[in-house]
Amino acid sequence: MGPSPWQDATVHTDVLVVGAGPAGLALSLMLLRSGVRVTLAERSSCFRRDFYGEILQPGGQLVLDDLGVLEKASARGARTLDGFQVLGREKVLLDIDYRRLPAPHNRLLALPQPHLLEELLAACGPLPGFTYLDGHRINALTEGDDGRVTGAVLTRLGTRRVRVRASVVVGADGRFSKTRALAGIDAGRREVFDQDVVWFTLPAPGRATGRVRIHRAGKAAVLVHDTHPDRLRIGWTLPHGSWNQLAAHGIDGVRRDLAAALPQYADLLHEHLTSLSDLSLLDVFAADAATWTGDGLVLLGDAAHTHGPLGAQGINLALQDAAVLHPVLVEALAASDVRRERLAAFEAERRPVADAVTRIQRVQAMAFFGVGGPLAEFVRARAASVVTRTPAGARITSRIAYGRTPVRVRTELFTAGAAHGPRAA
Numbered sequence: 001m002g003p004s005p006w007q008d009a010t011v012h013t014d015v016l017v018v019g020a021g022p023a024g025l026a027l028s029l030m031l032l033r034s035g036v037r038v039t040l041a042e043r044s045s046c047f048r049r050d051f052y053g054e055i056l057q058p059g060g061q062l063v064l065d066d067l068g069v070l071e072k073a074s075a076r077g078a079r080t081l082d083g084f085q086v087l088g089r090e091k092v093l094l095d096i097d098y099r100r101l102p103a104p105h106n107r108l109l110a111l112p113q114p115h116l117l118e119e120l121l122a123a124c125g126p127l128p129g130f131t132y133l134d135g136h137r138i139n140a141l142t143e144g145d146d147g148r149v150t151g152a153v154l155t156r157l158g159t160r161r162v163r164v165r166a167s168v169v170v171g172a173d174g175r176f177s178k179t180r181a182l183a184g185i186d187a188g189r190r191e192v193f194d195q196d197v198v199w200f201t202l203p204a205p206g207r208a209t210g211r212v213r214i215h216r217a218g219k220a221a222v223l224v225h226d227t228h229p230d231r232l233r234i235g236w237t238l239p240h241g242s243w244n245q246l247a248a249h250g251i252d253g254v255r256r257d258l259a260a261a262l263p264q265y266a267d268l269l270h271e272h273l274t275s276l277s278d279l280s281l282l283d284v285f286a287a288d289a290a291t292w293t294g295d296g297l298v299l300l301g302d303a304a305h306t307h308g309p310l311g312a313q314g315i316n317l318a319l320q321d322a323a324v325l326h327p328v329l330v331e332a333l334a335a336s337d338v339r340r341e342r343l344a345a346f347e348a349e350r351r352p353v354a355d356a357v358t359r360i361q362r363v364q365a366m367a368f369f370g371v372g373g374p375l376a377e378f379v380r381a382r383a384a385s386v387v388t389r390t391p392a393g394a395r396i397t398s399r400i401a402y403g404r405t406p407v408r409v410r411t412e413l414f415t416a417g418a419a420h421g422p423r424a425a
């Protein structure tokens, strides 16, 4: 028998976080600053992502400000947006104006995810107790005799195998979470939206909108917002399953349909949209994992609950999840008790928030993408005027921006530069 192709290594840590998205990186930083050793495993070797969401709500901005990374991440390149507008035949049907909120987070930010993730990683990098395993995927969870999760096996390109022994494993590996699947937890996928989304960007110097605009056009809606640097990001929301039929007409047909919905950008579409390969079709669904916690195991962010892109809530929720999970983990490790009963405090606080977002997104999808008779049009117009003009509308805007209450990072748990903090036995 020849030599094993595997290079084996073992890492001992307090918390293994799987997935360096917004949830995994923010949680890692909070734990490291609290003196907890963290190993963070990420399957990619870089943060170049083409079509991950980038609109950041004030609630997420607040969490990043508490961590001191918002300004630095924005300085890498971001766009400020005043709010959401829904337009029908160029008439403003709904105006959600974030400038009504208290400063300084009285705006949306289009912050490219690589800028956010690189800044969070840069903050984690120098902290004692941090191990970053990029290019590593989770392959198996390990369990003790009592069934408690005790770590995981990670592999890199079939050449390196790392056994991580940890008091807690956190699945922050997104909507198709492998950690969740390995733990045998049902994803709870639900087809609650009747739309698919096709995404692309166009260079558009001097054509900034200053807002996220949703243009209603027949059975479709097209979302447009500024993105760094000097581009427009466009999300074409189509009735579920209709893309193949449209794509069969080739790029000329697609361009024609888009130009009809967005006549003001017809020139940019004709100049820059030259191939179907410029477009990415995204699978839009909601999911709600059967449980978010086990003995020695937690799921957060998209791994626990997935939402549609409408209303830009996923990053917000992921960052807020991290801020709520942080004290639960610090205290559980200090008490050497990582049983499910203790970790479930996180789920009890966050599940109702995630459920509420799904409910609101379903109403938004029906109200603004759905078709209907004159009654539906009347109800839409009434609801829009309440949100646009009244004090109740200001409260609704705040709810969309922050959730029920703003979430703050428990910075009093931070310990200056401690390498070995609370640890489970």
Ligand SMILES: Cc1cc2nc3c(=O)[nH]c(=O)nc-3n(C[C@H](O)[C@H](O)[C@H](O)COP(=O)(O)OP(=O)(O)OC[C@H]3O[C@@H](n4cnc5c(N)ncnc54)[C@H](O)[C@@H]3O)c2cc1C
Pocket (backbone or CB within 6 Å): 018, 019, 020, 021, 022, 023, 024, 041, 042, 043, 044, 051, 052, 053, 054, 055, 056, 057, 136, 137, 138, 172, 173, 174, 175, 177, 178, 179, 197, 199, 282, 300, 301, 302, 303, 307, 308, 309, 312, 313, 314, 315, 316, 318
């Ligand atoms: C088209 C689209 C547009 C969106 N627009 C917005 C928006 O504008 N605003 C907003 O707030 N939200 C938006 N969202 C949602 C948002 O992107 C997610 O909710 C958010 O990124 C979730 O963060 P997360 O950290 O939980 O997961 P993710 O960002 O998905 O991060 C998971 C990480 O885990 C890694 N990973 C996956 N599998 C493994 C494995 N087996 N081993 C190791 N690592 C693994 C991945 O590479 C990734 O880095 C959008 C989503 C889509 C699909």
